[in-house]
Amino acid sequence: MATLTFHGAAGTVTGSCHLFEAGGAAYLLDCGQFQGGPDLEQRNFAPFGFDPREVRGVLLSHGHFDHCGRIPLLVKQGFQGHVICTPPTRDIARLILLDSAYVQREDFRTEHRRLARAGRRARAPLYGVEDVLEAMDRFDRVVEYHAPVELEGGARVVFTAEDAGHILGSAQVLLEYPGADGRSRRLLYTGDLGENERPLQHAPAPPPAPVDVLVMETTYGDRRHRPLEESVAEFRAAVLETVAAGGTVLVPTFALERSQEILYHLGRMKREGVLAPEVPVFLNSPLAIDLTRLYHRHCRFCRPEVAEGLSVGRSPFAFPGVHFTEAPEESRAIHNVPGPKIVLAGSGMMAGGRIRHHLKHLLWKPSTTLIVVGYQAEGTLGREIVEGARRVEVFGEEVAVEARVLTINGFSAHAGQDALLAFARAARPRHVVLVHGEPSAAETFSRLLRGALPEARVTVAREGETLEV
Ligand SMILES: [Zn+2]
Incomplete structure (x- = not known):
């Protein structure tokens, strides 16, 4: 039995x-x-x-x-x-x-x-x-x-x-x-x-x-999920609007798969000429960077077109303007880069990690767009923000939420x-x-x-x- x-x-x-x-x-x-x-x-x-x-x-x-x-x-x-x-x-x-x-x-x-x-x-x-x-x-x-x-x-x-x-x-x-x-x-x-x-x-x-x-x-x-193309289209539109206005796009991401998928979509926008090559994209998470390297090492487990690109050095995660920021001082230096810019940082629910530094610097600015692409559990800072809080506490300081907050659920x-x-x-x-x-x-x-x-x-x-x- x-x-x-x-x-x-x-x-x-x-x-x-x-x-x-x-x-x-x-x-x-x-x-x-x-x-x-x-x-x-x-x-x-x-x-x-x-x-x-x-x-x-x-x-x-x-x-x-x-x-x-x-x-x-x-x-x-x-x-x-x-x-x-x-x-x-x-x-x-x-x-x-x-x-x-x-x-x-x-x-x-x-x-x-x-x-x-x-x-x-x-x-x-x-x-x-x-x-x-x-x-x-x-x-x-x-x-x-x-x-x-x-x-x-x-x-x-x-x-x-x-x-x-x-x-x-x-x-x-x-x-x-x-x-x-x-x-x-x-x-x-x-x-x-x-x-x-x-x-x-x-x-x-x-x-x-x-x-x-x-x-x-x-x-x-x-x-039911809505079709992925709709979510991708919404994501692309929000990125382009923010970039055109000289603002910052902040994407709190989960280090595994979601970070790489968002990079993949941004890379496609660059390759298609929709997003200007000089607009910087920061992957500001040491864990996500290490995990991204595993996609290279194990590319044969990916879709054939992705695997083929990765195996000959045409990585979907490497494109003009992308920066993998590992050291803390590199991470801090992102604050001094003028907009437009795009920042991907963890943690995905904003409960910890480098994203909180960016939130403190940027959440009170109307020129910022915060794109939430993952589930936000109850009790997290992310949940508070997506539920419409006007003020939140970050590192013990009160920060006004003046940024545009967009939740896109189709990336599951x-x-x-x-x-x-x-x-x-x-x-x-x-x-x-x-x-x-x-x-x-x-x-x-x-x-x-x-x-x-x-x-x-x-x-x-x-x-x-x-x-x-
Ligand atoms: Zn799982």
């Missing part, structure tokens, strides 16, 4: 961590952190709910923090198996986890100074840089798409990674294993699924139908409702299990699925619940 137990991303979008057990061996599908506010983040400090020493392997779908962020903790608590993923995912996870360790260390030092004055102690970080480096030693098995590997543990479980089209190197996880009746069974875990028309990534690989169990994400299970790296439904239909599953969605998204999508696939059993996963698969 095989089972699946949910230890995260059930009833919420973050903290993906599902325990698959078959024939006495246990494997994890992802091991990510909870994100989005103190209540959720508190859960990262709670016990896993299983013994990490007994887990034989982690099948990691992709390098986003909410999918890999608890791996160093798993290793700290005795996990000795292998983390198995694609080559880009291994490299992305290394950068993302190291960055997290640095941020945790800085946060701890600040908190420590603050609490020490009150005679209290700050809580120690979940893990440090040395824990991440030790965890990276467990990433000693890489897999290519469509290349089945038999997992260790003697349970005759075969794992195949298939392209999920979400970010560089992202994979769907296909497991084949003997069922209770001795017949071979197939479980497909989508990880995060991409949309069909992305500039850098392939469309998700079609599911290997029929599958017995389809474990699928439902981030946008209750929403997740499949919308239509694409999710088409994928589920194509899989011809006997049982669909919904994870990685807010309750309303998962419920809405489950109703839709029950109508579309009347033969299939549909389950909305609950935290801690075990299903026979």
Whole structure:
């Protein structure tokens, strides 16, 4: 008998961590952190709910923090198996986890100074840089798409990674294993699924139908995306208007995939002659710069036209006027560059990072356009601004919001409702299990699925619940 137990991303979008057990061996599908506010983040400090020493392997779908962020903790608590993923995912996870360790260390030092004055102690970080480096030693098995590997543990479980089209190197996880009746069974875990028309990534690989169990994400299970071209057109228009008026375009971006996509769109505008070559574009995020380099190293995982360009030195991220600013003094020097200019900086939700320096300098100027291209969680500075705050606090100072604020939602790296439904239909599953969605998204999508696939059993996963698969 095989089972699946949910230890995260059930009833919420973050903290993906599902325990698959078959024939006495246990494997994890992802091991990510909870994100989005103190209540959720508190859960990262709670016990896993299983013994990490007994887990034989982690099948990691992709390098986003909410999918890999608890791996160093798993290793700290005795996990000795292998983390198995694609080559880009291994490299992305290394950068993302190291960055997290640095941020945790800085946060701890600040908190420590603050609490020490009150005679209290700050809580120690979940893990440090040395824990991440030790965890990276467990990433000693890489897999290519469509290349089945038999997992260790003697349970005759075969794992195949298939392209999920979400970010560089992202994979769907296909497991084949003997069922209770001795017949071979197939479980497909989508990880995060991409949309069909992305500039850098392939469309998700079609599911290997029929599958017995389809474990699928439902981030946008209750929403349709508008076509990407409309969002791109809106983005281009806003950039050109601001540049024509000599202003600054500020784009808070997520370091992985979104930064590279925005660079790609700006590069196209330059190559098409729509945007003047001399208008400077700053990628002001060391993490995003490091991640961009991985697109060069792993270009064969991108769309053919992108891969071809990258392999012969025609990078879609290199164009006249682009500056990758790494050193803090280079970052500060951007303030002295007269407009028009375009600045991409993290963090995506404006909760930290270099974007806040730019906001302090530019948010009070009507000549600035702030283009928000990603989800803004409750409680973040970004959410406050997109909800229309007239004044916000940045670095303890009050700043008036006089800039034009534009939210463009079409750049999501997740499949919308239509694409999710088409994928589920194509899989011809006997049982669909919904994870990685807010309750309303998962419920809405489950109703839709029950109508579309009347033969299939549909389950909305609950935290801690075990299903026979
Ligand atoms: Zn993701």
